[in-house]
Amino acid sequence: MRVEQNVNELEAMRQHEIMERLKVRLDKKKQELGRPLTYCSVCFGCQMNAKDSEKLEGILEKIGYERTESEEADFLIMNTCTVRENANLRVYGRLGQLKKYKKKNPDMMIALCGCMMQESLVVEKIKQSYRHVDIIFGTHNVFKLAELIENKLDNDGMIIDIWEGTTEIVEDLPSDRKYDFKCGVNIMYGCNNFCTYCIVPYVRGRERSRKPEDIIKEIKSLVADGVSEVMLLGQNVNSYGKNLEEPISFATLLQQVEQIEGLKRIRFMTSHPKDLSDELIEVMANSTKICKHLHLPMQSGSTKVLNDMNRRYTKEDYLKLVEKIKTAIPDISLTTDIIVGFPTETEEDFMDTIDVVKKVRFDSAFTFIYSKRTGTPAATMEFVASEEEIKDRFNRLLEEVQEIAKETCSKDEGKIMEVLVEGLDEQDESLLTGRLSNNILVHFPGEASLIGMYQNVKLKESKGFYYIGEMV
Ligand code: SAH
Ligand code: SF4
Ligand code: F3S
DSSP states (O other), X not given: OHHHHHHHHHHHHHHHHHHHHHHHHHHHHHHHHTSOOEEEEEEOSOHXXXXXXXXXXXXXXXTTOEEOSSSSSSEXXXXXXXXXXXXXXXXXXXXXXXXXXXXXXXXXEEEEEEGGGGSHHHHHHHHHHOTTOOEXXXXXXXXXXXXXXXXXXHSSSOEEEOOSOOOOOOOSXXXXXXXXXXXXXXXXXXXXXXXXXXXXXXXXXXXXXXXXXXXXXXXXXXXXXXXXXXXXXOTTGGGTTTTSSSOOOHHHHHHHXXXXXXXXXXXXXXXXXXXXXXXXXXXXXXXXXXXXXXXXXXXXXXHHHHHHTTOOOOHHHHHHHHHHHHHHOTTXXXXXXXXXXXXXXXXXXXXXXXXXXXXXXXXXXXXXXXOOOTTSGGGXXXXXXXXXXXXXXXXXXXXXXXXXXXXHHGGGTTOEEEEEEEEEOSSOTTEEEEEETTSOEEEEEOOGGXXXXXXEEEEEEEOSSEEEEEEO
């Protein structure tokens, strides 16, 4: 294990050297052009991808690119998602449009990375139909961006570097944080669960946990830098630490994170119901820093469908778990993910989903129509329902979920609660937007100087999914 750590330290050093070299090279280029070089970073998909994009942006800034929101940049990087078909289609659509920018600026570089690039058919398609792409890499070698850019500058043609998997976790590389006061922190990579509909284990590889000391070190340095809220990230945080040389549970990690002075809020994503331990519930109930919010994807309410999905819990297990959580932490906010139209889902199965939704009363739910992912076990299953039936179920579910969420989310109306002020309201800049511990947003009049601070607000009026408040 020590040997591997050394390899990773060496790799990080090597990448830092490349960044230094590239910086000199790009400085020269800027002088020649008499203007700054810009980059645009586009990210699809989940929080894990967003975190990777922050790392990519950190590298690009370190070598001297300046951020722009315009896709007409000198360097464009698109971090892709492939969890559902429409995620892929969006990328192809954008790629087509980029061609015209590259015609105007032949030095422009286009890089693609992320989950979609881990699929060989996708890379083949890009090689054939989108020849204006310069660099393609995947989810396992994000830390290599500088090296790939250097390769591209020294060689003609498309640079393609996709790793099948990795055991490597390279620490201590730059990262550009989106917010000054809150930050996502990877605690593990990959997934071992192989839910039958899901592509993630194929494109993100096997579960690898970071060592607790590396996580704590990172959070301490974030706190020293002004961060007060962290979001611990993993596809299944409840199985954190099981495969470490010195195994440790997620609950124990949380207790260690809680000890960090100056840190005020701890969030985490995502929890698989099958691995959520009593120990974790207890730690959450006794914690003053862990936010009162749990995202607990149910996917379906039917035991038969859950079995076909390989989720490894039943309808009753899920309901029992929710009961246990609500008893231990009465003010918890529960959110979930639900898939409608899994191939084996009948009307009766769907009614089980509605039944669970009615019983649990989620604060919000992300609802998805099942999307076939080639290579996953569910892709070869026959559909028992028609497309129309599935659409109809989706609409019925959405209506149910929204009606319940409206009622559940307004339960704190009239109370005074603490928010972390995250920024100006996007619609009305005279208002600030703050986030409650339970993840619900509050908009209230206030000065921009409060951004990043904690503030007590009175929740004057519930608007269904957010509140209008006033400072007290
Ligand atoms: N690791 C997380 C989920 C990551 S993917 C977990 O296990 O909860 C985020 C969500 O996308 C999933 O919860 C699921 O609801 C949805 N999803 C994944 N694959 C899908 C597919 N093939 N079709 C439709 N939705 C899907
Ligand atoms: Fe996909 Fe299941 Fe892993 Fe979540 S736990 S990423 S749904 S395989
Ligand atoms: Fe998408 Fe990859 Fe996340 S497939 S949901 S970006 S892990």
